[in-house]
Amino acid sequence: MSSSSSPALLDKDFERFKRELPRDFPAHIRDAYRIDLSARYLGTPIPHPIGKGSGQLSLNTGQLETDAEAGLAFAVLKTVIAQDAGGTQSMAAWAIHETKMKVERRGEGWTVTWKGRGWDRSFDDYLALVRAGRDLTRDGRLLALPSVKYHLPRLDEPFRDDEYGFTTRALAQAWGESPLLVEKDFSPTLAGDALADEKSQILRWVVEIPRRIRAHAPVRLAMKLMNARFDDPFQIQMMAAAQHADALVVFNRLFDSDRKVAYGGPELSNRNLRVLEQWPAVRPSGRPAVELCGTGNVSSGRRIVEYARRGCSSVQLHTFFQLPLEEYPATDGSRTQRALHALIFDPHDGLIAAMLEQEAAGSLARAGGELRFLDLVGEPG
Numbered sequence: 001m002s003s004s005s006s007p008a009l010l011d012k013d014f015e016r017f018k019r020e021l022p023r024d025f026p027a028h029i030r031d032a033y034r035i036d037l038s039a040r041y042l043g044t045p046i047p048h049p050i051g052k053g054s055g056q057l058s059l060n061t062g063q064l065e066t067d068a069e070a071g072l073a074f075a076v077l078k079t080v081i082a083q084d085a086g087g088t089q090s091m092a093a094w095a096i097h098e099t100k101m102k103v104e105r106r107g108e109g110w111t112v113t114w115k116g117r118g119w120d121r122s123f124d125d126y127l128a129l130v131r132a133g134r135d136l137t138r139d140g141r142l143l144a145l146p147s148v149k150y151h152l153p154r155l156d157e158p159f160r161d162d163e164y165g166f167t168t169r170a171l172a173q174a175w176g177e178s179p180l181l182v183e184k185d186f187s188p189t190l191a192g193d194a195l196a197d198e199k200s201q202i203l204r205w206v207v208e209i210p211r212r213i214r215a216h217a218p219v220r221l222a223m224k225l226m227n228a229r230f231d232d233p234f235q236i237q238m239m240a241a242a243q244h245a246d247a248l249v250v251f252n253r254l255f256d257s258d259r260k261v262a263y264g265g266p267e268l269s270n271r272n273l274r275v276l277e278q279w280p281a282v283r284p285s286g287r288p289a290v291e292l293c294g295t296g297n298v299s300s301g302r303r304i305v306e307y308a309r310r311g312c313s314s315v316q317l318h319t320f321f322q323l324p325l326e327e328y329p330a331t332d333g334s335r336t337q338r339a340l341h342a343l344i345f346d347p348h349d350g351l352i353a354a355m356l357e358q359e360a361a362g363s364l365a366r367a368g369g370e371l372r373f374l375d376l377v378g379e380p381g
């Protein structure tokens with residue numbers, strides 16, 4: 001297939017896949033378009049860059065099964081609040097039930113109102129979900145890993161290592177294989193909490209937490225950094241301080257302190273992309289760049305390319321998997337399938353179209369006849 005005949009094929013695929021997205025669409029794309037969507041999340045090769053961010057869409061095995069069927073690349077389980085052996089949770093304020101979610105327009109995009117709370121069922125229930133995720137991961141059907149909110153001390157307080165220890169060991173045991181893959185969540189509501197008023201306090205967390213977790217089990221750790229309520233240079237400072245993680249998820253949602261809710265939409269992606277653009281010039285030299293996973297208002301393949309161009313080898317979405325059904329061009333299939341269909345195959349804004357456009361503009365070249373997603377990121381594939 002020459003790249004000049006690709007647009008016609010794309011129109012045709014977009015139409016026919018409205019009814020059913022093939023499970024192995026990355027193989028079809030490689031074959032038909034000579035485009036290799038291979039990507040990476042937390043050191044793990046994945047067939048394409050699109051995953052699901054932690055939240056209400058990864059609370060049970062049914063949701064994970066649907067995602068595996070749809071061909072999603074990875075899913076991060078809802079954030080659990082760490083506890084010690086006696087069940088005490090220093091971050092218990094975040095372990096309450098989420099009452100209402102509302103999907104609404106925000107500027108040119110969408111947002112889901114969310115008060116930013118974590119897993120509200122038992123820790124044993126969470127471990128059962130981790131085992132289900134591990135099984136899907138092991139079978140190569142869907143990389144599905146846990147997310148934790150661990151104790152965050154004030155500057156004059158010690159870390160509660162008993163919570164770090166008990167939770168990490170229990171997760172590692174449930175995961176079964178070494179290393180445990182896990183995300184550490186710094187939630188946007190934390191940004192709105194008095195705990196996050198001080199820069200030095202936040203920087204201490206991001207510097208020390210990898211070591212606190214690693215003391216209890218071999219882990220591969222992604223830290224999902226918050227959008228703190230400071231300026232862009234502080235976001236960069238946080239990234240620089242977080243270099244002991246294996247990957248950074250950049251960046252969790254913005255916090256509306258009047259409405260006391262976390263929000264997304266264009267403001268979120270604008271801020272995230274703006275900060276990421278500055279990162280290469282200032283990141284610490286002399287060591288390999290820490291892997292980045294983009295999050296925030298990813299609602300098109302074009303946006304995925306924007307995050308990739310700024311160093312993200314994968315993306316994780318939430319809101320776009322939650323839109324009213326009539327917002328997706330597909331007519332059948334699960335929400336995950338419909339979302340993937342639009343993100344990948346939309347003839348104007350999908351990932352294939354956006355990559356072909358990069359090629360036409362001379363900013364992405366074929367290697368061995370193929371366009372490669374990871375070449376956008378600027379690292380060896």
Ligand SMILES: Cc1cc2nc3c(=O)[nH]c(=O)nc-3n(C[C@H](O)[C@H](O)[C@H](O)COP(=O)(O)O)c2cc1C
Nearest residue numbers: 053054055079112114185264295296297317318319
């Ligand atoms: C309803 C809802 C619940 C969420 N819960 C969590 C969570 O428990 N842990 C977490 O790290 N992120 C959570 N997030 C953040 C998302 O994973 C995602 O990073 C963020 O919403 C930005 O992506 P988006 O613009 O595609 O929604 C949640 C988001 C929403 C909308």
